[in-house]
Amino acid sequence: MDHSDDIDLVGRVAKGDERAFLALYDRHVSRVYGLTLHILGEPMLAEEATQDTFLKLWSRARQYLAERGPFLSWLLTIARRVAIDRVRLESRRPVLTDANDPEDVWQNTPDLGTVSEETRWRSLHFAVQSLHPDQRRVIELAYYQGMSQSQIAEVLGWPLGTVKTRLRAAMENLREVWNEK
Amino acid sequence: MVRNEHSPYLENIAAYAVGALDAEEIAALESHLQTCASCRTELAEYRLLSESMLTAVPPRQPSVALRNRIQSRLPGARKDARPRWNWSPGFTAGALAFVVLLALNVYSVSQMRALQLQQTQLARQYQSGQTVLAMLSYPATERLPIASESLAGSFLLDKDRNLAALIVWKMPQLPEDQTYQIWLIAPQGDRTSAGIFRPEDGQAYTTQIIFPKQGFSNYVGIGVTVEPAGGSDQPTGERVLKVDF
Missing domain, CATH: 2.60.40 (Immunoglobulin-like)
Known part of the structure; x- marks a missing residue:
């Protein structure tokens, strides 16, 4: 998938080009829906979150800055936030400050232009699946359910220190895999 | 700054990158990040990892209807929702029937108005005639x-x-x-x-x-x-x- 094509398309979407919008939808909807379905676990809710994500793309396309990173990362950051907001709404959990808020993500994101994203993402998928079950569980709740470490400790009945240790270990393992590629 | 001085913050950077810190921890870490370049570098790497995890789930295809639903929410679709002329034989016949009915209706209305006008004139003539007859029958006229x-x-x-x-x-x-x-x-x-x-x-x-x-x-x-x-x-x-x- 050509990143430069994404940049061209999102630029046209920012000018109100609906055909470009649908082209982006066709390119990336499986990623967006895959993520929202993973987070929400329910196809109907996942489709609603996918719809909200793409409608945000339509209204906020001009906020995308190509020099800050791949379009797909930006779009999936929005999708994750939309889906986690829906999880919180459904479960009435308190809203947490999220360092991956799409409004803030550009503040700290390094340049991804030289990274072969696709290869790394595939390996990362297998790396997540290869984590120790306890580490994977913490990652799932933190990253894909939007829970804080203290909430995870409460939900799983583990000591907070254990949650922190397992989350940190999981992230270090994933980083090692990430850096090997 | 040696690693020991960073330890309390380094332990939280990974959790911060995936949004798993509580508010107090976030405030403390962000304050530290403003003055610590090495921790910002560490965070940048975890953020990159965090973003990549967005695609670490299998892609799935939603229903075909979703595309149509989203497309229907776009401004162009709302314009397209307006009725368009479709000169199919059925539509043409319907349009002709509508025109004929409209013409008949207009003709009927005009006829009705002419009849009403004629009726008014006749009523006025009748009233005048009655008045004239009454006057003729009155001795002092x-x-x-x-x-x-x-x-x-x-x-x-x-x-x-x-x-x-x-x-x-x-x-x-x-x-x-x-x-x-x-x-x-x-x-x-x-x-x-x-x-x-x-x-x-x-x-x-x-x-x-x-x-x-x-x-x-x-x-x-x-x-x-x-x-x-x-x-x-x-x-x-x-x-x-x-x-x-």
């Missing part, structure tokens, strides 16, 4: 001949009831911008308008009932002139008839 070379008719005058009827045969039609106007003539020659009228189509005679504001005893005669459409304050046109009381 005076029947005065119309003084005109070209027109024939009568002027019925009932001074007791302050009522009069002007009956003129074969009165010529006037152009659209003209009208006949009746004048009451005072002894000193002053003229007071008693109304305007146009001969009715298809009628051999014209009947006009006159009700003056003041009694007929204040006048010595009537006259009819041709005036601009809408009438005049004083006679300006040709006089076509005159009746002296």
Whole structure:
């Protein structure tokens, strides 16, 4: 998938080009829906979150800055936030400050232009699946359910220190895999 | 700065990158990040990892209907939702039927209005005729001949009831911008308008009932002139008839 094509398309979407919008939808909807379905676990809710994500793309396309990173990362950051907001709404959990808020993500994101994203993402998928079950569980709740470490400790009945240790270990393992590629 | 000084923050950077810190921890770490370049670098790497995890789930295809639902929310789709002309045989036949029905409806309305106008005229003629008949049967009614070379008719005058009827045969039609106007003539020659009228189509005679504001005893005669459409304050046109009381 050509990143430069994404940049061209999102630029046209920012000018109100609906055909470009649908082209982006066709390119990336499986990623967006895959993520929202993973987070929400329910196809109907996942489709609603996918719809909200793409409608945000339509209204906020001009906020995308190509020099800050791949379009797909930006779009999936929005999708994750939309889906986690829906999880919180459904479960009435308190809203947490999220360092991956799409409004803030550009503040700290390094340049991804030289990274072969696709290869790394595939390996990362297998790396997540290869984590120790306890580490994977913490990652799932933190990253894909939007829970804080203290909430995870409460939900799983583990000591907070254990949650922190397992989350940190999981992230270090994933980083090692990430850096090997 | 040695690693030990970073330890409390380094332990939280990974959790911060995936949004798993509580508010107090976030505030402390962000304060530290403002002054610590090495921790910002560490965070940048974890953020990159965090973003990549967005795609570490299998892609899935949603229903086809989702695309249509989203497309229907775009401004262009709302424009497209407006009905378009489709000149299929069925649509054409329907359109023709609609035009024919519309024409019939317009024709019916115009006919109805013509009938209503005719009905109003007939009612007015009937009422005038009844008034004339009543006046003729009343002993005190005076029947005065119309003084005109070209027109024939009568002027019925009932001074007791302050009522009069002007009956003129074969009165010529006037152009659209003209009208006949009746004048009451005072002894000193002053003229007071008693109304305007146009001969009715298809009628051999014209009947006009006159009700003056003041009694007929204040006048010595009537006259009819041709005036601009809408009438005049004083006679300006040709006089076509005159009746002296």
